[in-house]
Amino acid sequence: MEPITGRALILACSAIGAGLAMIAGIGPGIGQGYAAGKGAEGVGRQPEAQGDIVRTMLLGAAVAETTGIYGLIVALILLFANPLIGLL
């Protein structure tokens, strides 16, 4: 059996790290869905406040997405532009 090289170990660990980083993308999806559901409930209870509810929800959802994008960026950098391989 061939010994594991440093490069192979880094690539394997980077792939695992990328997979773990992608977990960060799930949270905002669940949260945004939950907020949309509550927003729909709110509009059903008070239809005249629809404009305010949608505007507030839009801003909140746009900011909440940011953390998911951070996770995505970390994962893609580990997969496609890994800086650790250059350290070998």
Add this chain to the structure above:
Amino acid sequence: MNETFELQAKIIKINGILLCILIVGSFIFFEEPLSFVYGLIFGGLIGILNFIQLAKTMEKAVRMNPAGAQAYASINYFIRFAIMAVVLIVSLKADYINALATVIGLLSIKFIILVTNLFNDKEYYKNIFKRKEV
């Protein structure tokens, strides 16, 4: 019908101005600015389109029943997430697009939202230092 049009227009306008400033700045400060400029334009435009899609999703979701709205918003989020993944992969793979500039362009609209709607409010800063028990 379109309750968020003014808000969208305001945020997109400010984002366009910020992108223009960044593009002019990159022409001044970098020796070879083209890849950075391409990245800014690519990321910025996709960020704006994502924001418009988010607004459309939210406007439609509040007219649905709560369970339907939940599923609809989540599915649309993952569609936008996949689009962003494609954009980032393209910018990382293509040599003529700077990946960092793409990330800056994608996230610039979030930064604008935070600056124009949260950090411009004096109450936000007061509430940070306000004692909760008072």
